[in-house]
Amino acid sequence: MNEKKFSAYQIFRWLIILLAVALVVLPILFLFFTSVKPQSELYNNPKILPTQFLWDNYKSIFTFESLNSGILFYLKNTIIVALVSTLITVAFGSMCAYGLSRLRKGKLIAIITAVIVVVRFYPKITVILPYFLLMKNLHLLDTLSAIIISHISIGIPLTVMMMTTFYNEVPKEMEEASRVDGASVLTTYFRVVVPTTLSGMAATAILMVMTSWNEFLLASGLASNHAKTFPIVIAGFVTDKGTDWGGMAALSIVAMVPMVLIVLFTQKYLIRGLTAGAVKG
Amino acid sequence: MLTTKKDRKYLWLLVAPALIIILVAQAYPLMYSLVVSFREWALATSDVPLGFTLDNYAKALTNPNFLYSCKISLQFMVRTIIIELVCGFSLAYLFIGSSKIIKLCRTVVLIPMSIASVVCGNMWRIFFDTNTGMVNLMLSAVGIQGPNWLGDPNWAMTAAIISSIWQYVSFSFLIYTASMTSIPDDLIEAAKIDGATRLGIIRKIFIPMTMPATLLILIFRIIDSFFVFDQIYTLTFGGPGTSTQVVSMYIYNQGLKYYNISYASACAWVVMILAFFICGLLLQFKKRVENSF
Numbered sequence: 104m105n106e107k108k109f110s111a112y113q114i115f116r117w118l119i120i121l122l123a124v125a126l127v128v129l130p131i132l133f134l135f136f137t138s139v140k141p142q143s144e145l146y147n148n149p150k151i152l153p154t155q156f157l158w159d160n161y162k163s164i165f166t167f168e169s170l171n172s173g174i175l176f177y178l179k180n181t182i183i184v185a186l187v188s189t190l191i192t193v194a195f196g197s198m199c200a201y202g203l204s205r206l207r208k209g210k211l212i213a214i215i216t217a218v219i220v221v222v223r224f225y226p227k228i229t230v231i232l233p234y235f236l237l238m239k240n241l242h243l244l245d246t247l248s249a250i251i252i253s254h255i256s257i258g259i260p261l262t263v264m265m266m267t268t269f270y271n272e273v274p275k276e277m278e279e280a281s282r283v284d285g286a287s288v289l290t291t292y293f294r295v296v297v298p299t300t301l302s303g304m305a306a307t308a309i310l311m312v313m314t315s316w317n318e319f320l321l322a323s324g325l326a327s328n329h330a331k332t333f334p335i336v337i338a339g340f341v342t343d344k345g346t347d348w349g350g351m352a353a354l355s356i357v358a359m360v361p362m363v364l365i366v367l368f369t370q371k372y373l374i375r376g377l378t379a380g381a382v383k384g
Numbered sequence: 385m386l387t388t389k390k391d392r393k394y395l396w397l398l399v400a401p402a403l404i405i406i407l408v409a410q411a412y413p414l415m416y417s418l419v420v421s422f423r424e425w426a427l428a429t430s431d432v433p434l435g436f437t438l439d440n441y442a443k444a445l446t447n448p449n450f451l452y453s454c455k456i457s458l459q460f461m462v463r464t465i466i467i468e469l470v471c472g473f474s475l476a477y478l479f480i481g482s483s484k485i486i487k488l489c490r491t492v493v494l495i496p497m498s499i500a501s502v503v504c505g506n507m508w509r510i511f512f513d514t515n516t517g518m519v520n521l522m523l524s525a526v527g528i529q530g531p532n533w534l535g536d537p538n539w540a541m542t543a544a545i546i547s548s549i550w551q552y553v554s555f556s557f558l559i560y561t562a563s564m565t566s567i568p569d570d571l572i573e574a575a576k577i578d579g580a581t582r583l584g585i586i587r588k589i590f591i592p593m594t595m596p597a598t599l600l601i602l603i604f605r606i607i608d609s610f611f612v613f614d615q616i617y618t619l620t621f622g623g624p625g626t627s628t629q630v631v632s633m634y635i636y637n638q639g640l641k642y643y644n645i646s647y648a649s650a651c652a653w654v655v656m657i658l659a660f661f662i663c664g665l666l667l668q669f670k671k672r673v674e675n676s677f
Contacts, residue, residue: 112582116478123475124492130550131495133518134507149516151525199402202395215403222410224603224663226611228632229652232639233413233420256409259402288394317500319614324640334502338618348510355503362498370491378562 131359138352145348160353174336174357181332184247184322185315188254193308195255196262197300201292203263204270223260231324238325245330253321258311265310265376269303270296306376309369313362333358421650427643440650450651452626453634457655460541460630461610464548469601471549472556476564477590479557490561497554505618508547509534512619537627540620544628547615552608556601563597564590599670603663610659631655 137145138160140153164174206212234253235244243249273296281291297304319334326335337358340351366373421440423433444450479490496504511518512533520530533543567589575585613632616622622629622637629637631651639648 119475119478120486120489124489126550127492127495127554130507130511130518133511137510137518146516149521151518151521195402195405198398202398206392206395206399215399218406218411221660222406222414224607224660225414225656226607226632226652226659228611228613228635229417229649229656230410230413231636232645232648233416236416237409237413252405252409256405259406260410263402288391289398292398313498317498317502319500319502319617334500334614337500337506338502338614340506348513348516351506352510355506358503359499362500363495366495366498367491370494374494374558374562377558 131363134352134359135356137348138356140349142349160349161357164350164353164357174354177331177333177336178357180247180330181316184250184254184332185312187247188251188258188315189308189311191251192255192258192262192311193304196259196307197266197297197304198292199259200263200266201270201296204267205288219260219263222256223264227257227320231320234321235324244325245327247330249325250322250330250332253325254315254318257318257321258314261314262307262311265307266300266303269300273299302372302375305369306372309365309373310376313365316358316362417649418653420646421653423646425646427645433646437646440647441654443647444651444654449626449629450634453629453631454655456541456627456629457610457612457631460545460548460612461606463545464552464609465602465605467545467549468553468556468605469598471553472560472601473590473594473598475553475557476560477586479561480564493557494554496551497558499551501551501614502618504547504551505615508543508550508615509619512543534620535624537624540624540628544612544616544619547619548609548612551615552605555605559597559601560594563594567593595673596670599666599673603666603670606662606666607659610655 133151136151136153139156139158140150141155141157144150144153166173203212203216238244238249238252241249243252277295277299278291281295282288286294316332317334318332319338322330322332323335323338326332331339337351337354340347340354420433422436422438424430424435424437424439425433475493479486479493512520514520514530514532514535517530517533519533523530531539533539571589572585575589580588611632612630613636616628616630616633617636620628622633635648635652638644638651
């Protein structure tokens, strides 16, 4: 390849890279601008860039009456649901993945694995009504427990599939050495396998927090009022006076920021988790 | 490794809690919807499911609205996935490199994946507003009169596709990036020495070597985009008219708006079986591709 052709490619390459970055960053920036623009620049005389920054929309969503006691109430819900469901999912899911990967053979194992794959992929719209009826029978409608249970049940198949790839990478010799020393299967798992796969667990946990934080369909079927999480509040944010773009944008920004920060600061784990099994299948 | 009977008992103990949760909270509702789909049940006429019937399936397969929503979903799926594959692949190829700035750019491109789809739908709903939306403001800045995106049946689907692509290109980008970093450098060097052009290398090495990644993206995205819900719910709510009433919106309306519970379940099972059938074929194909390496 000659030098000239090479540099022409590099110019093209960097142009596309810049374009891609701009296409991601600009909409988020514009959303932020929408949330701080004065009303006049939003509707009557719309401008791309705001001339002044007003924080009224943020003030009002934190004290908004129709949002119960303001957004903090729902923020609390969302955080509780995300943390509790992540904790339980990662603990039970990893245990299950280890059990299945070491039991290995047998028809029953094959069936369970198939069930897990189906549950991971099937469209959740199919069960939204049965889920509603199930939670109604358990007297859990509109409680955080109902949403936590639903998120755990979505998360476990995800965790099992991810953690299986990590457990398959654990060197056999390590487990065998522990067994020869007289440790039981359970001791080997908790003392030897878990500590060596902690980064995999972290990756799974991050992905699970994001899944729970963003989950809309099941939560919207189960929470009518007190147990609403962020996505449900956002989807329902249409006021009587018409659509309040500014408030909606502010709400979206508040919901978005924690997850964007997670991506920026934990990308290494996240990428590892998301691509686990992607390459080797 | 020796696995005694006692060991197996312990291992089952590890499997049990997760298994119970899945059986109670996923398998049971799923089976329930299957059973209900074969019963006669609309909440308007009865509180409990009535007798066995195949009518729901017959009705689903002949209802023009349902078939139309299947067609819309299929269009949406094919268009978004093709664009996602092409963009994801090209970006992953152009982003190859290990300099700090490239790594930073790569992270930035992953951001949309972390945003809730309802937020993404809302965001584009604000941008696609005819008079005040960012999209039309930008278009008019370069002298183009933008369409009434969300009010015009001819444009609403395009708007939905743009919003979906914005969010999900990052997924195929990520999977392709992981796949491309596992291509051995010697292979590319050897091809260069043999005088292969850049396009030749892409065609002969990158495309075949990333085939498992392509199939993986397809398996994930076929189901997710065929059953797209969150984004449509916040962006257009299926409108205007039924121009963006994708299958999930149709099932949602039938089940939760009109309470035709058994009919909605039957519709869901029809499309679900179809989707799983396609994914099963892809999975078989993926295994064959992987074995051929």
